[in-house]
Amino acid sequence: MKIVFYGAGNMASAIFIGMIENQVVEPSEIYLTSRSMQEKIKFFKENLGVNVSYDDTELLKDADYVILASKPQSFPSVASRIRPYLEPKTKVVSVMAGTQIKTVRRELKTENPIARIMPNTNAMVRHSVNGISYSSNFTDRDELIELMESFGTTVTVEEDEMHNITAATGSGSAFLYYIYEKYAESLMELGFDEEEAMFLTRNLVIGAGKMVEDSELSFSDLRKNITSKRGTTEAGLDALDGESLKKILITTLTAAASRSEELSQDEDE
Numbered sequence: 001m002k003i004v005f006y007g008a009g010n011m012a013s014a015i016f017i018g019m020i021e022n023q024v025v026e027p028s029e030i031y032l033t034s035r036s037m038q039e040k041i042k043f044f045k046e047n048l049g050v051n052v053s054y055d056d057t058e059l060l061k062d063a064d065y066v067i068l069a070s071k072p073q074s075f076p077s078v079a080s081r082i083r084p085y086l087e088p089k090t091k092v093v094s095v096m097a098g099t100q101i102k103t104v105r106r107e108l109k110t111e112n113p114i115a116r117i118m119p120n121t122n123a124m125v126r127h128s129v130n131g132i133s134y135s136s137n138f139t140d141r142d143e144l145i146e147l148m149e150s151f152g153t154t155v156t157v158e159e160d161e162m163h164n165i166t167a168a169t170g171s172g173s174a175f176l177y178y179i180y181e182k183y184a185e186s187l188m189e190l191g192f193d194e195e196e197a198m199f200l201t202r203n204l205v206i207g208a209g210k211m212v213e214d215s216e217l218s219f220s221d222l223r224k225n226i227t228s229k230r231g232t233t234e235a236g237l238d239a240l241d242g243e244s245l246k247k248i249l250i251t252t253l254t255a256a257a258s259r260s261e262e263l264s265q266d267e268d269e
Ligand SMILES: NC(=O)c1ccc[n+]([C@@H]2O[C@H](COP(=O)([O-])OP(=O)(O)OC[C@H]3O[C@@H](n4cnc5c(N)ncnc54)[C@H](OP(=O)(O)O)[C@@H]3O)[C@@H](O)[C@H]2O)c1
Pocket: 006, 007, 008, 009, 010, 011, 012, 033, 034, 035, 036, 037, 038, 069, 070, 071, 072, 074, 077, 078, 081, 095, 096, 097, 098, 118, 119, 120, 121, 170
């Protein structure tokens, strides 16, 4: 297999390192290119054994997949590199947030199969939740799903549902980090110093994450297991108004999904 990455930044490296570590591809099957020859890309070549090239003819010859992993604003320059050499058999996979399949098709002036992936930064620890949608002519989807599941899990969605996926999982980690941040700040109000508050919150989050991973129980059952009648947890939960919290979260997610929709409309103009 030959997989060519246009862009070797944070997201691309999380993806190809996941693929290599999970042995779904050999390093020799990965080709990287970026805008400029830089130390980072040389590092990947020397340490992982992947190929690096700035020759688009060589890169795109017999490519099975080309992964678009630049920032969306760099896509016109990436497209001008790819357009002349893209072969009909090559599947195009875009990880560019907010960039629609029809935009990729228009810029590349191609009828090739195109998939759009919305990963999140948890790809760096192989726990990305990847939203994925396809052009109607993208038929061989199982192979791509196997590649994408090397750095997380995959949910197939219609393209117009990408806004909700972007809010739920693309931005979702930031919402959870914000809650942890406020939790740590609240511990400081209780009297812990900053270092203690960070240490306690960090380990609480790691432990809760592992419980979620290892247990088959629902969030609600995990919570109930540590809530005894008239105990301390029940007292705390009584003070925490679940319905208000839910309203805040719905407002948060709706704002993020609406912004994603606005950004893709800007792109149409
Ligand atoms: N990071 C995330 O959490 C996340 C989540 C979901 C989706 N995404 C999407 O993933 C994409 C990449 O994000 P990132 O955070 O990885 O960005 P990044 O670290 O800035 O990397 C962008 C890469 O694109 C390369 N590039 C720019 N112009 C190019 C050109 N003309 N030809 C070839 N390569 C070119 C850059 O090369 P130079 O370094 O040489 O300029 C760099 O290697 C974005 O579209 C973003 O929307 C990111």
